[in-house]
Amino acid sequence: MKLRVKIFNVEIGELRSVVNVEDAEKIGVTTRDRVKISAEGGHVVTLVSITNSREVSGPGEIGVFADVLKRVSLEDGDEVDVTYVPPPPSVSLIKKKMAGGRLTSEEVEAIIRDAYEGFLSDVELTAFILALEYRGMDVDEVESLTKAMASVGNRLDFGDSLVVDKHGIGGVPGTSKDSLIIVPIVASAGLLIPKTSSRAIMSPAGTADTMEVLAPVDLTAEEIVEITKRVGGVIAWTASANLSPVDSVFIERVEYPLSVDPESLIYASIMSKKYAAGIRRLLLDIPVGPEAKVESMRDARRIGRNMADLGERLGIHTEVAISYGGQPVGRCVGPALEAREALEILASGGKGSRSIVEKAVALAGILLEMGGVAPIGYGEKAARSILESRKAYQKMREIIEAQGGDPDVKPEDIPVGEYKETINAPTSGYVAAVSNKTIVRIARAAGAPRDKGAGVRIFAKRGDRVEAGQPLLEIYAESPAKLQNALEVARASPPIRIEGMVLEVIRERSLIRGF
Amino acid sequence: MKLRVKIFNVEIGELRSVVNVEDAEKIGVTTRDRVKISAEGGHVVTLVSITNSREVSGPGEIGVFADVLKRVSLEDGDEVDVTYVPPPPSVSLIKKKMAGGRLTSEEVEAIIRDAYEGFLSDVELTAFILALEYRGMDVDEVESLTKAMASVGNRLDFGDSLVVDKHGIGGVPGTSKDSLIIVPIVASAGLLIPKTSSRAIMSPAGTADTMEVLAPVDLTAEEIVEITKRVGGVIAWTASANLSPVDSVFIERVEYPLSVDPESLIYASIMSKKYAAGIRRLLLDIPVGPEAKVESMRDARRIGRNMADLGERLGIHTEVAISYGGQPVGRCVGPALEAREALEILASGGKGSRSIVEKAVALAGILLEMGGVAPIGYGEKAARSILESRKAYQKMREIIEAQGGDPDVKPEDIPVGEYKETINAPTSGYVAAVSNKTIVRIARAAGAPRDKGAGVRIFAKRGDRVEAGQPLLEIYAESPAKLQNALEVARASPPIRIEGMVLEVIRERSLIRGF
Missing domain, CATH: 1.20.970.50 (Transferase, Pyrimidine Nucleoside Phosphorylase; Chain A, domain 3)
Known part of the structure; x- marks a missing residue:
C-alpha cells in the first residue's frame, strides 16, 4: 500500500521501519515481519515494528530509522509503496x-x-x-x-611476493606487544609481514591499541599494501582496512x-582475515595454561591441527607454536606500558623480560624459516642476531614513520598513567601463580584499553623469590577514581599468590613447534 | 556524566538510549552495554547505542526512545546523570x-x-x-x-470452587471450535470452566479468534472471574486478562x-496460564498424526506424562487425551466458518461432522468425570445428553450474552468471505489424505485469521469416496486478491490426495484416555 515517509533521524543498528497497527493489518504484517519499501530511487527491505500511537506513525505513514537511508534515498513526506515480503x-x-x-x-x-x-x-x-x-x-x-x-x-594484493604473518590466539595479558618485536625482525630479514590485528574486546590491550601509542593504525587497505611493499612490515587495525x-x-x-x-x-x-590479507605462510601462536583462552595441550593440539588443515584448504601454509600462557608475558600490561616495554627491548638490542624476548625471538625465528630466509634450525639464531644488532629497532622506526608516527620516540617519552599505586608482598616466599584473569580485570578497571596509559607493571613472576614488603606490582591509571577501582579489584582477589616453597618445576617457556 | 535528554518519539520494543561516541568513551560504554539514567523523578536502565552523528545525539545529549518514557518521566532538555552499569x-x-x-x-x-x-x-x-x-x-x-x-x-481467584479446563496442543486446523462446544457442555453440568486461549500465531484460527466472531473476548481478569461465577463458563483471550x-x-x-x-x-x-487462571483439574488434548504438532504416539505419551507430572507439582490434577490429528477436525477452517460450524452443532443438538461432535463429547465427558459431576465411565453419555437436549446451546447463548455478544445470532447470520471458489476432484477414488499443513497455508493465504470470514470448507475427508468433478473444498476470502493467493497455494500443492482404493484401515477417531 502507499504510505508517506516519516524519518526518525537515529540509527538503531538494524534496518527497521514503523507502521501503524491499522496499516499493518492491511499490509498483512505482524511485528518483526519484513516489508519492502519501494521509492522512486530504489527499494529496501526492512524489519517492521507496529505502533498504536498516531504520534509515532499514524495511519498512512511509515517511520524509517536512519540506517534505512543508507540503502535508499528517502525524504520526509515521500510517497512509497509498502508490501509484505517473506x-x-x-x-x-x-x-x-x-x-x-x-x-x-x-x-x-x-x-x-x-x-x-x-x-x-x-x-x-x-x-x-x-x-x-x-x-x-x-x-x-x-x-x-x-x-x-x-x-x-x-x-x-601483494602479487607473487611471499607474505607471512603471525597470529596469537590471545587470552594472556601482555601479549599485545609480541608483534611490535616480531614484525620488525621479520621485515628486517626481507620478508613482507602486513600484520593486521584487532583492538581489545575483553583484554586490556590489543595489538592495534598498543601500536597506536607509537603511530596511527587506522590505515586503508591501499596504505597497508603500499607501506608493506616499501618497508617490509606494518602493524595496522583490521577494521579500518x-x-x-x-x-x-x-x-x-x-x-x-x-x-x-x-x-x-x-x-x-x-x-x-589472513585470507583477505593475502597471507601465504602463517604462524599461529597458541598460549596454553590455566586462565589462558586454551587451557589444555590437548585442546591446543586439536585447534592447531584444525587451523593447519583449514589453512591448507585456503592455500595458506600454517604452522602452529604452542607457547606457555600460564601467566602474563613480559612485565607490562596495558597499551602504553606494553608499547614502552617493546620499544625498550628493541632499542636495547634484546634486553628485557626473558618471557617476552625469548618468545618473540623464537616465533620470529620460525617465521624466518617458514619464509625461506633462514635454514631450518637456524631461524631463532638469525632472529636473535637481527634483534641484538638493533636492525629490528631501525626497522621499527621505519614502520612507525611510514604509518605516520614519530620514529624518534624514546621509551621514556611514552606517557603512562600519572596516578599509580604499588602493591607489596604481604609475606615472604616464592611466587606460586600470577593470575591472568585477575591481572586483566585490574588493568581494565584501571581504564585500559581506552585509557592508553592505564595498566599494570608486574615485578614478580612465577617462581621468583620475594620478601615481605617488596613490590609485587604497580597499577597505573589516568584518573584517581579508576585507580581506586583497580585497587579494589586487586584487594578483593590478589593477582599474585605466594607460597613458602616451589611446589613444582616451572617451565618459564615451553615452546613446541608444530604438533 | 550529566547529559541533556533528547526524546525520540518512537517505540522500538527495547529500552534503549543513544549517546555520542565522545560521551560513550567518557562514560566507559560500548554499543550494547547498559547505562543507568538518573532523573529527578527516578531512574531507568537502558541498553545504549553509540552514534557518530551530532545530528542524532551530539556530545552532551542522550537520545531516549519512547519505550524508556514508560519507566521514567523525562522531557526534552531534562538534565540527567548517566553512568555505566553492568x-x-x-x-x-x-x-x-x-x-x-x-x-x-x-x-x-x-x-x-x-x-x-x-x-x-x-x-x-x-x-x-x-x-x-x-x-x-x-x-x-x-x-x-x-x-x-x-x-x-x-x-x-475462584476461592474453593472446583475449576476445570481443557487445553489442546494444537497444530491441527479446525480445532479452534472444540472449546465452543466443550465449554457450554461442561458449564451446563455445573462446573466452572474459565477457558482462556490465545489468538492464532501460525494457524488460521485460535480459539480466541473464533469466539470473537460471536462475542468480545478481550475481557479483564475481573470480568472473567465474574462471568465464570455467574454463568459457569467463559471463552476469553489470555492476553487481555x-x-x-x-x-x-x-x-x-x-x-x-x-x-x-x-x-x-x-x-x-x-x-x-492454567496456574495463573486458578485451574484445579485440567484435561490436555494432544492430537497426533502426520503434520500435527505431535507426530508420534511415543512423543505424545512423553509430553502427556511430563505435563501430568508438572500439573501434580502445581496442584493441578492433569489428565491427557491423545486424539486423532491426522487431518483437519470437522469440515470448516477459519474463524467465522468454525464459529458457524460450532453454533450449528450446538443449535441442532449435536448434528454435524462426526470428527468434531464425537471429539467434543468425549473430551467434555472426561471433564465431567474429572469434575465429579458424572460417574467414571458415564461422562461421555452425560455430555452427549447435555448437547442433544440443547442445554449446551442455551448455556452458550448465556456465555455469548455475558461476554457482550448477541445471544440470538443464528449460524447463517455469521458473515463469511463473499469471494469463494470451489476445487473439484480431478479424478474418482477414495480420499487418502487431507494435509493439515496445506489446509493451513490455503486458509492463511485466503486471509485467516485476520480476515474472520476467510477460510476453507472441506467436503471430503480421509476414507470418503469421491467422483471426478465432485467438490473437494471451497475457499472463502474477503478480497479477490487473497482468494487468488489461496488458489495459487492450492494449485501448487493439492491439499486432498485421492487414491484408487483404500490403502489402509482408517480410524476416523482414535481417542485414548490417559497414557
Whole structure:
C-alpha cells in the first residue's frame, strides 16, 4: 500500500521501519515481519515494528530509522509503496543449521552476505551464532564460512611476493606487544609481514591499541599494501582496512554480549582475515595454561591441527607454536606500558623480560624459516642476531614513520598513567601463580584499553623469590577514581599468590613447534 | 556524566538510549552495554547505542526512545546523570544455562522478571530461548519456570470452587471450535470452566479468534472471574486478562521469528496460564498424526506424562487425551466458518461432522468425570445428553450474552468471505489424505485469521469416496486478491490426495484416555 515517509533521524543498528497497527493489518504484517519499501530511487527491505500511537506513525505513514537511508534515498513526506515480503532465504538456512543441518558453500555465503548487509535481525543473527556453538560445523562448512567472510570485505594484493604473518590466539595479558618485536625482525630479514590485528574486546590491550601509542593504525587497505611493499612490515587495525568486516558484526552484536565464541567461528574469524590479507605462510601462536583462552595441550593440539588443515584448504601454509600462557608475558600490561616495554627491548638490542624476548625471538625465528630466509634450525639464531644488532629497532622506526608516527620516540617519552599505586608482598616466599584473569580485570578497571596509559607493571613472576614488603606490582591509571577501582579489584582477589616453597618445576617457556 | 535528554518519539520494543561516541568513551560504554539514567523523578536502565552523528545525539545529549518514557518521566532538555552499569544478574544466569548449568527457582525468577520488565535485549532473550532448546530443563527447572511466568501477571481467584479446563496442543486446523462446544457442555453440568486461549500465531484460527466472531473476548481478569461465577463458563483471550504475559514476549520476539518451540517452554507456557487462571483439574488434548504438532504416539505419551507430572507439582490434577490429528477436525477452517460450524452443532443438538461432535463429547465427558459431576465411565453419555437436549446451546447463548455478544445470532447470520471458489476432484477414488499443513497455508493465504470470514470448507475427508468433478473444498476470502493467493497455494500443492482404493484401515477417531 502507499504510505508517506516519516524519518526518525537515529540509527538503531538494524534496518527497521514503523507502521501503524491499522496499516499493518492491511499490509498483512505482524511485528518483526519484513516489508519492502519501494521509492522512486530504489527499494529496501526492512524489519517492521507496529505502533498504536498516531504520534509515532499514524495511519498512512511509515517511520524509517536512519540506517534505512543508507540503502535508499528517502525524504520526509515521500510517497512509497509498502508490501509484505517473506524473510530472506538466509533465515530458513539459519533454521536449517539450528536443526543440525549441513550448509553448502552457497548457503553459507547467503547468510554471511545478509548478515553483512544488515538484513538479519539481532534475533536471527544470535540464532546463527548459537547454532554454530551448539551444532558445530564440519571442515567443509568452516572453509565455506572463512571464504564467505573474506569475500564481503577488501582483499590485499601483494602479487607473487611471499607474505607471512603471525597470529596469537590471545587470552594472556601482555601479549599485545609480541608483534611490535616480531614484525620488525621479520621485515628486517626481507620478508613482507602486513600484520593486521584487532583492538581489545575483553583484554586490556590489543595489538592495534598498543601500536597506536607509537603511530596511527587506522590505515586503508591501499596504505597497508603500499607501506608493506616499501618497508617490509606494518602493524595496522583490521577494521579500518575492512578485512572480513562481518567478523566484528558477529562480535559486537552477539559474541561479546553473550560471551560466546563458537570454535568454528574462531577458525573462520582468524583465517578469513589472513585470507583477505593475502597471507601465504602463517604462524599461529597458541598460549596454553590455566586462565589462558586454551587451557589444555590437548585442546591446543586439536585447534592447531584444525587451523593447519583449514589453512591448507585456503592455500595458506600454517604452522602452529604452542607457547606457555600460564601467566602474563613480559612485565607490562596495558597499551602504553606494553608499547614502552617493546620499544625498550628493541632499542636495547634484546634486553628485557626473558618471557617476552625469548618468545618473540623464537616465533620470529620460525617465521624466518617458514619464509625461506633462514635454514631450518637456524631461524631463532638469525632472529636473535637481527634483534641484538638493533636492525629490528631501525626497522621499527621505519614502520612507525611510514604509518605516520614519530620514529624518534624514546621509551621514556611514552606517557603512562600519572596516578599509580604499588602493591607489596604481604609475606615472604616464592611466587606460586600470577593470575591472568585477575591481572586483566585490574588493568581494565584501571581504564585500559581506552585509557592508553592505564595498566599494570608486574615485578614478580612465577617462581621468583620475594620478601615481605617488596613490590609485587604497580597499577597505573589516568584518573584517581579508576585507580581506586583497580585497587579494589586487586584487594578483593590478589593477582599474585605466594607460597613458602616451589611446589613444582616451572617451565618459564615451553615452546613446541608444530604438533 | 550529566547529559541533556533528547526524546525520540518512537517505540522500538527495547529500552534503549543513544549517546555520542565522545560521551560513550567518557562514560566507559560500548554499543550494547547498559547505562543507568538518573532523573529527578527516578531512574531507568537502558541498553545504549553509540552514534557518530551530532545530528542524532551530539556530545552532551542522550537520545531516549519512547519505550524508556514508560519507566521514567523525562522531557526534552531534562538534565540527567548517566553512568555505566553492568548487565543485570539475569544475563550471567542465561550464560549459565547456555553452558548447560542448572538454574535454581530464584535464578529462573530473575530471568523471567527481567524479560517481562523489558530489561533483556533481543540477543539475550534469544540466547535464553535457544539455551532451553539446546540444553533443556529438568522437571524442577520447568516447575520454577512455570511458577515464575505465572507470577509476573494476573492471578484469577475462584476461592474453593472446583475449576476445570481443557487445553489442546494444537497444530491441527479446525480445532479452534472444540472449546465452543466443550465449554457450554461442561458449564451446563455445573462446573466452572474459565477457558482462556490465545489468538492464532501460525494457524488460521485460535480459539480466541473464533469466539470473537460471536462475542468480545478481550475481557479483564475481573470480568472473567465474574462471568465464570455467574454463568459457569467463559471463552476469553489470555492476553487481555494478562495471564502469564511473558509467554507472548517469548513468542513474538523469538519463537515466532525463529520457528522454535523448546519443549520445556511448551510445558511452562501452557501450565503457567492454567496456574495463573486458578485451574484445579485440567484435561490436555494432544492430537497426533502426520503434520500435527505431535507426530508420534511415543512423543505424545512423553509430553502427556511430563505435563501430568508438572500439573501434580502445581496442584493441578492433569489428565491427557491423545486424539486423532491426522487431518483437519470437522469440515470448516477459519474463524467465522468454525464459529458457524460450532453454533450449528450446538443449535441442532449435536448434528454435524462426526470428527468434531464425537471429539467434543468425549473430551467434555472426561471433564465431567474429572469434575465429579458424572460417574467414571458415564461422562461421555452425560455430555452427549447435555448437547442433544440443547442445554449446551442455551448455556452458550448465556456465555455469548455475558461476554457482550448477541445471544440470538443464528449460524447463517455469521458473515463469511463473499469471494469463494470451489476445487473439484480431478479424478474418482477414495480420499487418502487431507494435509493439515496445506489446509493451513490455503486458509492463511485466503486471509485467516485476520480476515474472520476467510477460510476453507472441506467436503471430503480421509476414507470418503469421491467422483471426478465432485467438490473437494471451497475457499472463502474477503478480497479477490487473497482468494487468488489461496488458489495459487492450492494449485501448487493439492491439499486432498485421492487414491484408487483404500490403502489402509482408517480410524476416523482414535481417542485414548490417559497414557
